[in-house]
Amino acid sequence: MKKSNLHKKGQNIAKTHHGKGDNLKNSPNVDESIGVKKGQMINKKILGDSLKQSVIKLNPKTQIKNPVMFVVYLGAIFTTVLFFLSLGGIKDASSFYILGVSLILWFTSLFGNFAEAIAEGRGRAQAESLKKTRRDVVAKRLKSPSLEAEYEEVKSTDLKVGDIILVKAGEQIAMDGEVIMGVASVDESAITGESAPVIRESGGDRSAVTGGTTVTSDWLIIKVTTSAGKSFLDKMIAMVEGASRKKTPNEIALQILLITLTIIFLVVSATLLPFSKFATQKAGQGTPIGLTNIIALLVCLAPTTIGALLSSIGIAGMARLNKENVLATSGRAIEAAGDVDVLLLDKTGTITLGNRQASQFIPVNGCSIRDLAEAAQLSSIADETAEGRSIVILSKNLFGLRGKEIAKLNANFIEFSAQTRMSGVDIGAESIRKGSVDAIKNYVTSRGGVFPKECEEVAQRVANEGGTPLVVCKNERVLGVIYLKDIVKDGVKEKFEDLRKIGIKTIMITGDNPMTAAAIAAEAGVDDFVSEATPETKLALIKDLQQKGHLVAMTGDGTNDAPALAQADVAVAMNSGTQAAKEAGNMVDLDSSPTKLIQVVRIGKQLLMTRGALTTFSIANDIAKYFAIIPILFASIYPGLKSLNFMGLTSPVTAILSSVIYNALIIIALIPLSIRGVKYKEKPASKMLKNNLLIYGLGGVIAPFIFIKLFDVILTLIGIV
């Protein structure tokens, strides 16, 4: 494959994202993901499965992991005991009422389990389809790394790290490894969900292969790099299954807050027992509050909404990331993505289209522009690179020069090579060449020609404007310059503008010289750029930024990116990249699309916002619950408190039942939100806060007033008083 970017001037890193198998792919975003169709997070199977799971999760060992819901669980058990005691005559309320409360608490518990199960559901389905891929295959283990070498057939599970295996067309690759010989196209759809095969070859950044994928043409000799059970596929299954899902730091911190609130409400409810008893003695009337009511009050007040949905928010965040075909090695990485405030973006593929395009012909030396265009076209007809094609197209558009029949020309095409850094065509005595300034200069002077100063100036000007000059010559005569322009992708400027609004700085990384880089940076609207970048400068830049307190995200694919990937706070490795890069990063992008980083940040932020919004909502709910329960509960002791029952609830029984019913149903009602995430738009922090406070804070205060009243009316109509 041609590395067209070798035309670049100055220090160059032979590494861009384009071209790496991309030309075999038609579109980087295929709508078919792993096992489950995208856009359809929940289907019938998952639903049924989740219902089953919500019962299985009633196991105390599972329950205790979520302390808030564990309190509900204990409350349910306790009220059940109270119910049976009441049948035996020991009771503080009617058996029917205790049974009602008890049932609602059991449902609250089940709803919490269901929320988690349904969030896990998609992962489970995905994992199942992945497991189908992970079947035992027979590998051809070579004695020595050569196609002619003898081989023995071994089971994939018996392969060890360092073994050399041969995989031929139509065979499945048995284990993760590094290609050491051969070039082949590989179907990776089992992992990426993408049907178009990609190229894998020894050396360079496309040498990593994944177990479970299939070679579709040619052959590969692979050195095994992981042992059975630790392969990428295994990790992926574990990740989507949520088996390795640990609580993230922020989740733990939030859980501490929720536990604290629960302890406060536990004590608040428990102390009401002596308080109300004391008050009845002081007032000389009324009845102290009973155990069933205390438990109901506790469950209402405890932050059960967020408690029940907390883990499903986290799992759903992961799932959203998976849906984007990004795999995170930990939930921690997603949280970090929300915090990122600097994005290091590779110019090529992220900011500019992968390929430069010819935008102008600039003749020199008195050559006419038409002659130049014609020569340029001739030299590019056989050039299959995007740049070559763009030259052909430009000359066609400008002068109507049709592509000539290659066979008729009787021409000898000279392919681009790294040594000459030129390509071109020989037709008869005419040798047309195009290439970098230096290369053509050498070519022309070696043939006794003169490289005009004018041309050098033009080339310099093109470079200053952010373009790449390609010089065209016929024999020893320089005809002119082709202005190859980096085309900034549509909409990136707006995207960066959005990012700036939420305080994220974009830094463009490019191997271009400073002049070119500056021009493109200005056009794309990035905040900063680093030109003539090497992997070392990248690493140094990240360290420096982190020293200043920034959190840095980057993408990378090459082995030489690995140190920088390991250093960055959020590091998305391309699936097409090397094993080293994938291991250094904390996310892998199966689509290998460098723009994915922005999406990852978005998902991270959305995840954190969803957590905050539901916490706020949950706490705000308590205000209404207090007004619903407390005044009416104490009214028998101090009748004056009735005036605080401005919701006009019928009786203590309906008030408490309405509150616990609301408390249970709100969990179900908010499951879609917890899985989808709250609405997210790039806005400054203060605006986002204001919006969310209005919706989830104020909404959280108002909603329960309405619904509790509604349930109370219904219960009263049914005749439960």
Added chain:
Amino acid sequence: MAQEIIFAFVQYLLYFVLLVAGAVVFGKAFYKIYKGEPVFCKRLTLKLEGKLFSFMGIDGQKPMTAKNYILSITCFSVLSLVIFIAGLMLQGVLPLNPEKVDGMNFALAFNTAVSFITNTNWQAYSGETGLSYLSQMTLLTVQNFLSGAVGISVLFALMRGFLSRGKTNLGNFWADIIRITIFMLPVCFVASLLLVMDGVPQTFLGSVSYTTLEGEKGILYLGPGASQIVIKQLFTNGGGFWGVNSAHPYENPTPFTNLIQTLSILWIPAGLCFTFGKAVKEENKGEKTKNQGIAIFKAMTILFVVCLAVCTCFEYMGGIKLQNVASFGNIEGKEVRFGVAGSSLWAVATTSASNGSVNAMHDSFTSLGGMITLFLMMLGEIVYGGVGCGLYGMIAFVILTVFIAGLMVGRTPEYLNKKIGSFDMKMVCLIILTPVLFLLISTAATVMLKSAQTWSAPGAHGFTQILYAFASMSNNNGSAFAGLNVNNTWVNIVGGIVMLLVRYIPMFATVYLASSLGRKKQVASSQGTLQTTTPLFIGLLIAVILIVGALSFFPALSLGPIAEFLN
């Protein structure tokens, strides 16, 4: 009545102008102390400081680890406690006892000692008959200085934690309390002269006997009052020299002394906000940030003003109304020389700061006016709060607010460029949770006692009295609702233990918080960072404080003052 209200308004306005002016001055002075610089007489102070350091074998420059810091506070407090208890129990045989006061029993001595070393100053005794001059001067007054200094030094440690970059520097506990005390001594000397000027006694002569015109014998208890009263107000201690505290005509004789004392209740707690703000600003020089300290001051002030307005309204509206007789509001239990406005202002100030001195009987306030004072204590003594501890308690609430609000802007929470992790949240929750739990549990335990029925008034007011007493102790306030019989072994011992725990658990949590924050590197701020000085944030902070307070105490309050009001 309208005239009265205008008068109250003018009085409050004057109070606020003087409060802010004084707070700014104190804020600057404490910033110097925070930096380890002398405030007055540079050379003399440094010399004195150096002498004291070398005498005590302290290296004032050497920063302490969290463990060392806590160990120092513990040693210091245990030693103070032992000396204090021994001193009170033995005061009968010790000199400077012209009134021939007997030694205290252990329960009362324990309660009193704990109450003073924890900056609570809950008093189950009457100063003029229960304490010798030696006890008043060497135990109470000394601890008035030191307990305040401990609170401020812990605040300093927290500030250093927030502002240090990458390595923990909490400062040196001993150096901080010595510097604070060296600064406070001359300030208190001058201020006590102001009180003496208006007639507050400062004498070693014992009591004076007199015979009234009717031939009744009476005793006027004198003593070295002024020196103790000044520090009790400035360092939010609140323990009176005389039993009825600042309602006593010797302790607080004139409107002028009343103004000085009401101001000194809040000067330093409010001033420390400015110290905090200045420290943050100096550390982030060059960055255009609004003053964090002022933002916190605003939040506190809004809460204070609202509570003051509500309390004053209820006090004016309450009271007995007779036909054709001008009403001055609810004047029962208030000193005529201070009136409804002067008493309401004091009541709100003393309960918003953890001062606890009183110039009127809170028991006689209207049910909702009294509830305001109760509620202010229940909020955790963070509206200005006690010296040092008020602000660090408030910062805990700020972190809690940042935690919830921060998530809603899509970032993991951070405050002053430090990420708030799970350990920090644990400490914050301990700071906020501790007083709430102990208040509820100790009140519940007390009302379960059979005898508790007889200690208090009948009806909902009786419950309010008990709730108030434990709210006061479990928030290190020390003000008394009166009306409740509190000098019994149960209240003395349980109260004493509660006061100790609610003082030291949050305090140690703060030190650990400081050390954890200190270790963190600073993150850069950007457009995406939550601004913690905007009106929106201040409003949210207030909402969080009120919601936490209301959710914790609404049921209890509805059985107390709310029921009282509605019946």
